[in-house]
Amino acid sequence: MSSGTEHEKRFQRVYAANFEPLLAYAMRRVEQPEDAADIVAETFLVAWRRSHEMPPEAEVRLWLHGVARRVLANHHRSGARRGRLGDRLRQRFRSALAVDPGSEVPELLTVRAALARLNEVDRELLMLTFWEGLEPREVAVVLELNPAAVRTRLSRARARLRDLIGHDLDPPGHVLDVMAVRALEEGR
Amino acid sequence: MTDEQFDRRVRDADPYRPEVIAHLGGAAQELLEEIMSTPILESVTEPPGRRSRPRRRLTGGLATAGVAAAVLAVVFGISMVKTGQPGGQEAAPETSSSSVAPGMGSYSAMVLKAAEQNPRLLVDQPGWKAQHVDGFAKRTGSITYSKGERGLRMSWYEATEYAVRHKDRLQVSKPESVQVDRWPGDLFRYNEREFEVLLKPRDGSFVEVRTVGAWTRADFDRVLASVVRVDARTWLASLPAEIVTPERVNERAAAVLADVPLPPGFDPATLNVEGINDPSQFGIRVIGPVGCAWITEWKRAKESNDEDALRRATDALRSSHNWKALQQIDIDGYWADGFWETADRLAAGGPVHPKMFNPCNAEQ
Numbered sequence: 001m002s003s004g005t006e007h008e009k010r011f012q013r014v015y016a017a018n019f020e021p022l023l024a025y026a027m028r029r030v031e032q033p034e035d036a037a038d039i040v041a042e043t044f045l046v047a048w049r050r051s052h053e054m055p056p057e058a059e060v061r062l063w064l065h066g067v068a069r070r071v072l073a074n075h076h077r078s079g080a081r082r083g084r085l086g087d088r089l090r091q092r093f094r095s096a097l098a099v100d101p102g103s104e105v106p107e108l109l110t111v112r113a114a115l116a117r118l119n120e121v122d123r124e125l126l127m128l129t130f131w132e133g134l135e136p137r138e139v140a141v142v143l144e145l146n147p148a149a150v151r152t153r154l155s156r157a158r159a160r161l162r163d164l165i166g167h168d169l170d171p172p173g174h175v176l177d178v179m180a181v182r183a184l185e186e187g188r
Numbered sequence: 189m190t191d192e193q194f195d196r197r198v199r200d201a202d203p204y205r206p207e208v209i210a211h212l213g214g215a216a217q218e219l220l221e222e223i224m225s226t227p228i229l230e231s232v233t234e235p236p237g238r239r240s241r242p243r244r245r246l247t248g249g250l251a252t253a254g255v256a257a258a259v260l261a262v263v264f265g266i267s268m269v270k271t272g273q274p275g276g277q278e279a280a281p282e283t284s285s286s287s288v289a290p291g292m293g294s295y296s297a298m299v300l301k302a303a304e305q306n307p308r309l310l311v312d313q314p315g316w317k318a319q320h321v322d323g324f325a326k327r328t329g330s331i332t333y334s335k336g337e338r339g340l341r342m343s344w345y346e347a348t349e350y351a352v353r354h355k356d357r358l359q360v361s362k363p364e365s366v367q368v369d370r371w372p373g374d375l376f377r378y379n380e381r382e383f384e385v386l387l388k389p390r391d392g393s394f395v396e397v398r399t400v401g402a403w404t405r406a407d408f409d410r411v412l413a414s415v416v417r418v419d420a421r422t423w424l425a426s427l428p429a430e431i432v433t434p435e436r437v438n439e440r441a442a443a444v445l446a447d448v449p450l451p452p453g454f455d456p457a458t459l460n461v462e463g464i465n466d467p468s469q470f471g472i473r474v475i476g477p478v479g480c481a482w483i484t485e486w487k488r489a490k491e492s493n494d495e496d497a498l499r500r501a502t503d504a505l506r507s508s509h510n511w512k513a514l515q516q517i518d519i520d521g522y523w524a525d526g527f528w529e530t531a532d533r534l535a536a537g538g539p540v541h542p543k544m545f546n547p548c549n550a551e552q
Contacts, residue, residue: 048223086222
């Protein structure tokens with residue numbers, strides 16, 4: 001891939017810069033970690049096909065998050081793995097996770113369990129903020145919400161989570177391997 | 189707990205493990221190459237006329253291209269094909285507007301490569317028309333083409349399934365050795381009017397050629413004698429214009445969805461339609477996910493007492509009777525009727541019995 005048009009080179013740059021953030025995004029939102037490979041593959045495939053719509057590189061990450069959200073929503077709706085693209089990525093991913101057994105400390109599980117008990121909007125706001133590291137105005141772009149509304153809801157969600165964690169000092173009986181939450185479905 | 193401690197606790201609960209990246213080997217790069225080897229298709233919302241250029245494949249080896257499963261295992265027969273020189277194996281298509289609609293040489297390397305790796309049989313007789321094209325993915329698929337009252341269905345399967353199928357056919361009749369363009373097979377006779385040939389496994393798949401309607405043995409022999417194996421471009425070019433190849437997917441999806449309201453958050457660009465399909469099969473693969481998403485949305489709205497959303501979903505489901513593509517889906521009338529039955533039930537307030545037709549179930 002040393003040669004190629006500007007367009008191709010740009011996509012390669014976008015891919016390199018955003019592969020890990022998108023993989024992390026997907027990993028945080030699927031039940032089986034290997035499914036994250038499908039989400040990433042599908043998201044970049046959609047991005048490639050729609051690359052003429054891609055915004056300037058400074059803004060492309062939020063655009064990709066928006067694509068990933070829709071891919072994830074469709075993934076959950078269909079309830080099935082796609083399994084046609086990125087097969088090797090999925091295999092590598094599985095073995096990579098096997099390398100790290102990932103013993104989790106109870107405190108982390110408590111936080112995740114509390115997050116899982118929030119409603120979808122609150123949870124997504126917090127995940128985008130704390131894990132994806134997005135600013136409220138960026139969260140607003142991804143979720144297609146008013147930035148002011150995001151700040152208000154974020155504040156409320158934060159308080160709810162804090163409340164839940166405060167009342168839940170012990171680890172939950174049901175241990176979540178990953179967040180395993182459903183995607184926030186758009187417009188809902 | 190201070191705000192700072194709280195924030196740190198939430199951040200620490202992130203299930204993502206950055207070290208995973210170090211163990212991916214070249215998989216990420218391979219994925220990039222797979223993606224960039226697929227055709228760029230226009231957005232379905234884009235007006236026609238802004239054509240994408242064909243893509244070159246970035247790496248060799250179909251095995252790495254999961255997407256290339258889109259066009260696998262192909263056996264095909266259709267009219268308007270002239271045989272090549274006597275004794276020659278390849279045939280060239282006549283030039284007609286319908287037979288060369290995709291444009292010779294405009295196929296992506298991926299599509300060509302997939303086609304090349306699979307059997308490609310054409311009936312070299314005028315008047316045959318391809319119908320009910322389905323699959324062409326993962327080494328299975330079928331096409332029925334017909335002329336008048338008679339049809340010929342070609343189905344192909346993984347070579348590993350050959351032994352079981354052949355053993356079963358031995359119960360039908362005594363096999364009789366035949367050849368289809370020098371491809372050996374066994375002919376079985378169901379009765380005086382119905383015949384089948386199982387071609388022996390070749391390149392990972394085998395082909396079943398079955399008569400549809402009333403045939404005579406002489407007719408079947410004559411048609412089989414005219415079947416030729418052709419090159420990938422000829423095969424691709426011989427697809428009638430209405431058949432949806434991977435490179436036509438977005439344009440056709442836009443047409444299918446032209447009068448279909450889309451559910452909130454539903455992005456047509458995420459539709460994945462595998463293989464090569466006739467208009468009915470293609471319509472099912474496009475409308476199915478839309479219908480599924482509307483049903484999901486209807487249930488969500490109902491459960492959360494979201495009256496506005498419920499009304500929108502109900503209206504959308506009710507409008508399905510007017511969706512042109514759905515009206516044109518005609519697989520024994522089953523699919524569209526099942527869709528409308530479920531849609532009407534929901535529009536009337538539900539509930540839907542689990543055994544009712546549900547487009548969320550891919551098997552339907």
